[in-house]
Amino acid sequence: MSNEEKRVWGVHTQDDYLFLHNNVIAIGWKDFGDLSAIENTRDAFKEKYATVYPDSKKQAIANNVGMLYRFIYEMQIGDYVVFPSKTDRMINIGVVEGEYYFEPNAPEYVQQRKVKWLKHLPRTLFSQGALYESGSFMSLFLIKNYADEYLAALDNNFKKNVIDAEDDTVGITAEEIIESTKDFILKELSKNLKGYDLEEFVADLLKAMGYRTVVSPHGGDGGIDITAYKDELPPRILVQVKSQDGDIKEAVLQSLKGALREGDYGAFITLSNYTKNAQRYLNNNPIIRGINGSELVELILDNYEALSEKYQKMIPLKKVFIPVQND
Secondary structure: OOHHHOOEEEEOOOOHHHHHHHOEEEEOOHHHOOHHHOOOOHHHHHHHHHHHOOOOOHHHHHHHHHHHHHHHHHOOOOOEEEEEEOOOOEEEEEEEOOOOEEOOOOOOOOEEEEEEEEEEEEHHHOOHHHHHHHOOOOOEEEEOOOHHHHHHOOOOOHHHHHOOOOOOOHHHHHHHHHHHHHHHHHHHHHHHOOOHHHHHHHHHHHHHOOOEEEEOOOOOOOOOOEEEEOOOOOOEEEEEEEOOOOOEOHHHHHHHHHHOOOOOEEEEEEOOOEOHHHHHHHHHOOOEEEEOHHHHHHHHHHHHHHOOHHHHHHOOOOOOOOOOOOO
């Protein structure tokens, strides 16, 4: 079988010593027991997982069952493995040499396979895109986009070929990180903030942006959820907030405009988007600013450090520096 026909798997662990000194790759879920004792279907694995871990959420069951099933049934002898070790920050590339086996005496990583490590290379030799893909949050995953780069690293001339090469994946990788962060924020908002809860969050965000805000009494707002002022003087900004999944229609914006008095401005904030007619209405009525889900996320990123602790815990982010492509 040629390299092109073999899959390249990424694997993570908290026990670098186990992998590198015992020549194995392994995943946990000790309480799950011997995988080979379960019927060879994903449904059987899901049923078993729900029994062993009854408090698991549906998405967690799907993700974890997928890794367990792949480890025993989809991974094959001869497949390649990429393992980024944390203790020495190396990229370790090996080949699967054995079938799955259950190691009951292991402290944690009881699901194991034997591997032969072929190369241990510095992370600096790989493109930013390859490093990003191998840095997946999952314990076991297929490497697809940069599999060829990892296979090329097995060549003895790999270091010579890439050491001086310009990394054209830096900009792409930075954009992927940014977009995945935005997706995460929007999902957390949609999951945790509905109705009045989203109004309270938007009021906190406006405060972080330097506005004074008054949240309207629930049920008696006349279509206005928040009133905001930049300082003691006009203009007054009347804010309407919607957490609905569907796009906002023109009629809703017309209702907001009807609540404005002379000198007022309006802001409509939604986690979704606007229909074409609604967007046209916004363009023709500049006293109302429409903010969709994507724009709301941008405002959150710009003002995150000034948000209250409550909302920083709800949307946990860590400030990091990422490389970007020079113009």
